Amino acid sequence: xxxxxxxxxxxxxxxxxxxxxxxxxxxxxxxxxxxxxxxxxxxxxxxxxxxxxxxxxxxxxxxxxxxxxxxxxxxxxxxxxxxxxxxxxxxxxxxxxxxxxxxxxxxxxxxxxxxxxxxxxxxxxxxxxxxxxxxxxxxxxxxxxxxxxxxxxxxxxxxxxxxxxxxxxxxxxxxxxxxxxxxxxxxxxxxxxxxxxxxxxxxxxxxxxxxxxxxxxxxxxxxxxxxxxxxxxxxxxxxxxxxxxxxxxxxxxxxxxxxxxxxxxxxxxxxxxxxxxxxxxxxxxxx
Amino acid sequence: xxxxxxxxxxxxxxxxxxxxxxxxxxxxxxxxxxxxxxxxxxxxxxxxxxxxxxxxxxxxxxxxxxxxxxxxxxxxxxxxxxxxxxxxxxxxxxxxxxxxxxxxxxxxxx
Numbered sequence: 395x396x397x398x399x400x401x402x403x404x405x406x407x408x409x410x411x412x413x414x415x416x417x418x419x420x421x422x423x424x425x426x427x428x429x430x431x432x433x434x435x436x437x438x439x440x441x442x443x444x445x446x447x448x449x450x451x452x453x454x455x456x457x458x459x460x461x462x463x464x465x466x467x468x469x470x471x472x473x474x475x476x477x478x479x480x481x482x483x484x485x486x487x488x489x490x491x492x493x494x495x496x497x498x499x500x501x502x503x504x505x506x507x508x509x510x511x512x513x514x515x516x517x518x519x520x521x522x523x524x525x526x527x528x529x530x531x532x533x534x535x536x537x538x539x540x541x542x543x544x545x546x547x548x549x550x551x552x553x554x555x556x557x558x559x560x561x562x563x564x565x566x567x568x569x570x571x572x573x574x575x576x577x578x579x580x581x582x583x584x585x586x587x588x589x590x591x592x593x594x595x596x597x598x599x600x601x602x603x604x605x606x607x608x609x610x611x612x613x614x615x616x617x618x619x620x621x622x623x624x625x626x627x628x629x630x631x632x633x634x635x636x637x638x639x640x641x642x643x644x645x646x647x648x649x650x651x652x653x654x655x656x657x658x659x660x661x662x663x664x665x666x667x668x669x670x671x672x673x674x675x676x677x678x679x680x681x
Numbered sequence: 682x683x684x685x686x687x688x689x690x691x692x693x694x695x696x697x698x699x700x701x702x703x704x705x706x707x708x709x710x711x712x713x714x715x716x717x718x719x720x721x722x723x724x725x726x727x728x729x730x731x732x733x734x735x736x737x738x739x740x741x742x743x744x745x746x747x748x749x750x751x752x753x754x755x756x757x758x759x760x761x762x763x764x765x766x767x768x769x770x771x772x773x774x775x776x777x778x779x780x781x782x783x784x785x786x787x788x789x790x791x
Contacts, residue, residue: 532737551724
């Protein structure tokens with residue numbers, strides 16, 4: 395695969411947004427001409443890909459998907475998030491039928507993932523306009539660093555500040571593998587289509603994006619945002635964990651806008667004073 | 682103990698009273714362990730079968746706090762325990778911690 399042009403890579407502020415929210419949305423990035431073909435292509439099915447196939451080889455049998463992942467903005471985002479030549483973990487076409495009557499429970503994909511310096515991303519492509527009634531994907535901003543297992547979050551129906559996706563045709567959303575999400579109930583008369591691909595990185599995910607704005611104040615602003623569903627105390631831990639992830643993907647462990655990580659990792663070397671300089675010891679001797 | 686027909690609401694023939702009370706359950710997730718702190722998440726389950734609440738069906742919580750639910754007649758029957766973090770796991774984030782279960786009993790015969 396060719397290296398994306400610098401102008402199509404994500405910026406540091408966009409990457410910080412992804413680290414904070416666990417998602418990156420690109421509205422109407424796929425041309426109409428492709429969206430027009432997409433439903434037929436997805437209905438026909440996308441040929442299966444063995445786990446771990448390099449992206450450049452994975453879709454040899456699907457010209458449509460090759461065009462999708464090679465769109466300059468899409469290729470730039472993939473490169474920025476997971477680097478050159480990621481492998482395809484799996485892909486799937488999701489169809490939520492008109493008036494289907496059921497919503498997916500809130501879940502994270504796969505088992506608990508405890509990696510602190512690496513992540514997979516899922517590309518989700520919506521070929522048609524998605525309205526609220528069509529029950530677009532539900533996702534919970536800032537949930538991706540929570541250590542929960544698959545559908546154990548199924549009890550949670552609604553969280554304050556959740557994203558009930560509505561979007562124009564041709565929208566692509568990238569999600570961190572850990573984000574809590576689910577397909578909402580389709581209450582409309584239109585079948586809803588979504589195509590997803592999960593990518594595994596094959597290189598260390600360090601400064602893979604356009605880092606010209608690495609020290610822009612907006613980076614810290616993104617990383618420090620909180621979400622309405624966060625509990626007071628745990629919300630602060632979220633920011634702590636986010637800063638740790640940002641340090642990992644920038645290779646800069648001095649970045650700490652609110653000093654939280656530095657403060658709790660500060661371990662000064664204590665020097666014990668001589669006995670003659672210890673006022674308590676001196677007092678004892680006088681008795 | 683064996684459940685009686687009245688407990689289970691099973692049909693037992695003419696003239697036997699049948700239970701028609703059903704439980705509605707409200708789960709509120711609050712911003713702290715205080716029952717009067719703000720609602721950050723919510724789920725409802727309707728034992729009457731009259732409604733079908735589900736995932737992602739609303740953006741506005743039914744009550745701004747747990748106390749507001751009590752004021753509206755919901756009965757609290759369970760609150761999450763406060764558990765200290767395990768050593769070495771102080772920074773782990775996982776499930777919502779401040780979970781409160783409420784119930785309302787509804788007579789479905791009325």
